[in-house]
Amino acid sequence: MADPGWQDSDPRAARFRRWVVSATLILVVVSGLGVAYWRWPTQETATKSFTHQDAPGDDPVAPDPGYVGTQVCAACHSERVAEFEKTTHFKACREPKIGQMPPGFEPGKGVYKSRDPGLRFETTESVGQFTQTAIKMNRAGEKRSVAPIGLLYGNGVGDQIYFTWNEDRLFELPIAWLFPLNCWAEKPFDTRGSGNYLKTTTPRCLECHNTWIEHVAGSENQYRRDNMILGVTCEKCHGPGREHVAYHRENPDAKPARSVVHPGRLSRDRQMDVCGQCHSNAPKRRGPAFSYRPGEPLESFFRTALNRHQEDDHVADQVKYLRQSKCFQMSDTMTCVTCHNPHRPSESAVAETSVGRSCQKCHQPAECRERVRLPLGVRDDCVKCHMPQFSRIQVLFHTPEDQYVPQVRPRQHRVGIYPVATQEVLLKWHRTQAGEQNRQEAARLTQALVQHWLGDAEKFRKEYRFIAAIAALREALRIDPSPASRAILNEVIAIQAKLDADLGEAVHLTEARQFSEAVDVLEKMLVVKPDLAAAHYRLGTLYAVAEQNERAIEHLQAAARSDPDDESADAMLGWLAFQAGKSEEAIEHYRRADAKGPFISKINYHWGLALLKLERWPEAAERFRQVTIIDPNHAGGWQGLSQALRLQNKPHEAVRYAQKSARMTRFENPDVLLTLAEIYVDLSRWDEAEDVAAKAIAGAEKPDSKLSYHLRRRFLEIRGQAKRSGAN
Numbered sequence: 001m002a003d004p005g006w007q008d009s010d011p012r013a014a015r016f017r018r019w020v021v022s023a024t025l026i027l028v029v030v031s032g033l034g035v036a037y038w039r040w041p042t043q044e045t046a047t048k049s050f051t052h053q054d055a056p057g058d059d060p061v062a063p064d065p066g067y068v069g070t071q072v073c074a075a076c077h078s079e080r081v082a083e084f085e086k087t088t089h090f091k092a093c094r095e096p097k098i099g100q101m102p103p104g105f106e107p108g109k110g111v112y113k114s115r116d117p118g119l120r121f122e123t124t125e126s127v128g129q130f131t132q133t134a135i136k137m138n139r140a141g142e143k144r145s146v147a148p149i150g151l152l153y154g155n156g157v158g159d160q161i162y163f164t165w166n167e168d169r170l171f172e173l174p175i176a177w178l179f180p181l182n183c184w185a186e187k188p189f190d191t192r193g194s195g196n197y198l199k200t201t202t203p204r205c206l207e208c209h210n211t212w213i214e215h216v217a218g219s220e221n222q223y224r225r226d227n228m229i230l231g232v233t234c235e236k237c238h239g240p241g242r243e244h245v246a247y248h249r250e251n252p253d254a255k256p257a258r259s260v261v262h263p264g265r266l267s268r269d270r271q272m273d274v275c276g277q278c279h280s281n282a283p284k285r286r287g288p289a290f291s292y293r294p295g296e297p298l299e300s301f302f303r304t305a306l307n308r309h310q311e312d313d314h315v316a317d318q319v320k321y322l323r324q325s326k327c328f329q330m331s332d333t334m335t336c337v338t339c340h341n342p343h344r345p346s347e348s349a350v351a352e353t354s355v356g357r358s359c360q361k362c363h364q365p366a367e368c369r370e371r372v373r374l375p376l377g378v379r380d381d382c383v384k385c386h387m388p389q390f391s392r393i394q395v396l397f398h399t400p401e402d403q404y405v406p407q408v409r410p411r412q413h414r415v416g417i418y419p420v421a422t423q424e425v426l427l428k429w430h431r432t433q434a435g436e437q438n439r440q441e442a443a444r445l446t447q448a449l450v451q452h453w454l455g456d457a458e459k460f461r462k463e464y465r466f467i468a469a470i471a472a473l474r475e476a477l478r479i480d481p482s483p484a485s486r487a488i489l490n491e492v493i494a495i496q497a498k499l500d501a502d503l504g505e506a507v508h509l510t511e512a513r514q515f516s517e518a519v520d521v522l523e524k525m526l527v528v529k530p531d532l533a534a535a536h537y538r539l540g541t542l543y544a545v546a547e548q549n550e551r552a553i554e555h556l557q558a559a560a561r562s563d564p565d566d567e568s569a570d571a572m573l574g575w576l577a578f579q580a581g582k583s584e585e586a587i588e589h590y591r592r593a594d595a596k597g598p599f600i601s602k603i604n605y606h607w608g609l610a611l612l613k614l615e616r617w618p619e620a621a622e623r624f625r626q627v628t629i630i631d632p633n634h635a636g637g638w639q640g641l642s643q644a645l646r647l648q649n650k651p652h653e654a655v656r657y658a659q660k661s662a663r664m665t666r667f668e669n670p671d672v673l674l675t676l677a678e679i680y681v682d683l684s685r686w687d688e689a690e691d692v693a694a695k696a697i698a699g700a701e702k703p704d705s706k707l708s709y710h711l712r713r714r715f716l717e718i719r720g721q722a723k724r725s726g727a728n
Contacts, residue, residue: 060217060632062288064227066242067212073234073241076248081234086345088155089232093209096130096149102160102177104184105130112175112184113400116191121175123162123184132162132173134196147173147196151230153209154179158408159397161187163201169221170206171198178397178407185397185405190504203289208278208315211236215289218601218631237263237274237342239294261294268335272319273298275336281305281317284565286598303598306564311468313394321414328415331362359386370422378425387411388421391471391478403493404470420452427479449479457488464529466496499525503534515542533563540569544576552576560592567597571606578610586610601630601637608640612647620644635664639672642679651682662692670696670711677718686722693718 070090074081084090094100104110110123118137124130130149135142147164154160160177163170174189174197189197200221206213211229216222235241243259263274274294276282282302292301305314318336328334339358359382365371371379378384389409397405412418423445430442453476460469473489502525509518519542525535540556543549553576559569574589590607597603608623621644627637642658645651658676665672673696680689693715700708 060219061214061224062217062291064212064214065293066240067227067229067235068241068245069229069235070233072245077234080343083345084234084343087343088157088345089236089342091155092232093151093153093206093230095230096152096162098125098128101125101130102156102179103182104177110184112186114186114191115398115400115403119191121184121186123175130162132164132175132196134174136194145195147171147198149173159185159395164196164198165225168216168223168225169219170201170223171196171221172201172205173198176397178399178405180407181399181405183399185399185407187397188500192504192508204283204285207285207290207292212290217288217629218633232278236277237261237294263294264337266295268333270295270297271335271337272323276319277302279315279317279336280319281307281313281315283314284597303596308564309465309468311393311465311471313392315394316392316410316413318410318413321412325413325415327362359383374422374426375429378429381425383411384425385418385422386415387413388418388424391474393467393471396467403497404467406471406474420449423449424479446480450476450482450485453479454485454488457492461492464531466492466499466529470496495528499529499532503538506535506538510538510542515545518542531558531562533559533566533569536562537566537569537572541572544572549576549580565596567593567600567603570596571600571603574603574610575606578606578613583610583613587614599626599630601627601634604630605634605636605640608637608644612640612644615647617644617647621648633664635661635669635672638664639675643675646675646679646682651679655679655683667692667695668699670699670707673699674711674714677714681718681721684725686718686725689718690715690722 070081070085105123105125112121112123114120120135122133122135124133132147132149134145134147136145137143149162150165151163151170152160153163154177156179158179160179162173162176164173165171172187174186175184176187177183178185187199189199191197202220203215206215206223210231211233212235213228213230214224214226216224229235239261241260244257247258248254263271266274273296276298277292280298280302282298282304284303284305286301286303292298304320305312307313322328322336338361363382365380368379368382370385389411391406392408392410393404393406395407397407399405427442427445427449430438430445453472457469457472457476460466460472469492470489473485473492476485477489502521506518506521506525509515509521519539522535522539522542525532526539529535536555536559540552540554540559543552543555553573556569556573556576559566560573563569570589570593574586574593577583577589578586587607587610590603590610593603594600594607604623604626608620608627611617611620611623621641624637624641624644627634628641631637638657638661642654642656642661645654645657655676658672658679661672662669662676667673673692677689677692677696680686680692693711697708697711697715700711
């Protein structure tokens with residue numbers, strides 16, 4: 001969420017700042033809780049169904065639930081483990097090793113020249129240590145920033161992405177290897193950055209590629225490396241194995257297996273959920289990282305995205321599209337493993353043959369109406385006709401020569417009838433056959449397919465779906481690499497590249513407090529793509545800074561409509577409503593934001609503030625408890641919880657949370673200290689109340705401010721109460 005607390009010499013910003021400060025002071029006086037909006041970080045995670053011990057000092061890292069690793073599994077299942085270790089699942093994440101890296105690490109092949117002419121990267125190996133170095137040219141010469149490669153994603157089929165550790169924080173490096181193109185490429189990054197141009201690696205990213213890594217709750221990318229179980233291993237689908245191993249070591253002849261999940265014995269929905277951990281479009285967690293267990297309903301742990309178009313999928317959502325297939329809907333037993341054996345490695349051609357055989361479990365070849373019209377050589381190729389490949393640009397790369405390059409063409413898992421796919425199967429066959437008739441038919445099919453994809457591209461372009469248009473144009477070029485199609489592709493790429501560059505420029509202008517210039521850039525972007533949620537959202541925040549609230553709300557509402565999966569606009573609408581004194585309206589906005597982005601500490605925190613304002617103390621306490629589950633280091637959450645409990649006449653319960661908040665803010669935040677002082681008063685702990693109130697006065701930023709005046713007045717009241725109590 002953008003920070004509306006910008007400061008600038010611009011009078012619009014100054015007015016907005018005064019408005020925010022005024023509202024904060026009112027909150028201090030009315031509710032006794034004055035933690036300002038922008039002081040606390042935004043962090044994800046947690047769900048209502050998860051709880052933790054509320055005692056101060058809790059470890060923010062969830063304990064290992066009992067993972068043991070594949071080597072322990074191999075003690076009894078050696079053949080199965082040896083077979084599984086050859087799969088792409090097992091290689092989903094690993095540490096770099098000599099002999100397992102792509103040719104780009106060979107001497108002389110590790111240089112990548114960025115699209116920024118002053119920036120290049122070098123990837124090297126020396127004595128088993130792999131590094132990626134960013135080299136930036138400036139007036140003083142070259143500035144080199146070296147990043148050791150600690151982890152990598154990739155199995156030798158599509159892309160290989162690299163990560164570096166900075167102490168216990170994990171970052172994604174910008175340069176990746178594309179196996180299909182046999183070259184280096186860049187994931188989009190801000191070339192105006194510095195260092196190694198790193199991107200934080202979120203827990204949801206790691207969850208799909210690994211079995212277990214300890215995540216520090218409340219952090220975006222902080223992890224403990226001691227007990228990592230990298231890759232998708234046995235326990236990802238069978239659950240933690242500690243109890244299973246312990247039991248069967250003590251009872252080696254016991255049958256059947258105990259304390260372990262057999263996915264094949266789960267209901268069909270739960271079987272799909274096991275695969276759906278990673279193969280569904282569920283990018284947002286409802287609970288702590290790595291908390292899902294096989295056999296549980298996936299939707300209780302992750303929120304499935306509601307995006308309208310396939311190019312907006314976070315990942316290739318095979319589960320959703322398979323569920324949309326008539327094959328799935330008319331079967332009681334079909335699941336992912338009907339066609340895929342998760343234990344065995346398979347080459348693409350072998351996999352297609354296997355899937356074709358799976359089709360014949362329910363469909364006889366003679367049932368295909370097109371079969372009699374197809375050449376003998378392609379009559380039994382069910383997969384290519386009914387599950388065609390397509391260009392997927394959700395995960396995209398730029399090369400020095402091209403942009404928005406997909407690294408793989410996955411299969412469409414919505415099993416159906418695709419005439420275009422059948423045409424392509426026939427085209428490939430006719431191109432391999434001799435004779436004028438085959439040549440003419442190949443030419444006809446080529447023209448028909450190119451026109452189809454060009455037509456799709458034009459349709460997508462009119463709908464402002466430029467990424468989808470790029471994908472369609474790449475299909476046209478794959479069929480016939482004509483200069484005319486390439487020219488159209490370059491034109492659409494230029495449009496999308498300008499949008500991306502302008503969004504980055506707007507962010508930089510905003511950070512530089514050049515608000516008017518940022519507004520101009522964003523308004524021009526919306527002329528090109530009127531439904532661009534990111535532009536609407538940023539415009540909404542900028543108009544709020546300018547106190548043009550009607551325009552701010554208009555753009556924020558447009559952002560919420562344009563992107564049903566982004567909570568930012570609803571959260572900002574909630575904050576504007578709250579500042580305008582419309583707490584009921586704010587709560588509804590926060591409720592919608594929470595539904596889109598479960599569970600984010602900032603949303604729950606502001607939700608709690610609105611509930612406090614309405615004197616709905618128990619509900620406020622629940623929101624603040626949620627904040628502390630999501631982020632145990634959120635001082636505002638602990639303060640809010642203590643205040644909500646105090647207002648329910650529970651000072652003995654409230655005091656420890658107030659004390660924790662004070663410790664977390666080093667006894668320097670006057671708002672937090674005032675809350676603690678008030679609770680000490682309720683407990684008749686007068687000396688402590690006086691001492692803490694005095695610290696609050698000392699911590700006020702300006703001795704002559706309204707806040708300082710309020711604190712001094714309250715300090716005198718507390719001192720008077722203490723004296724009267726002593727006299728009694």
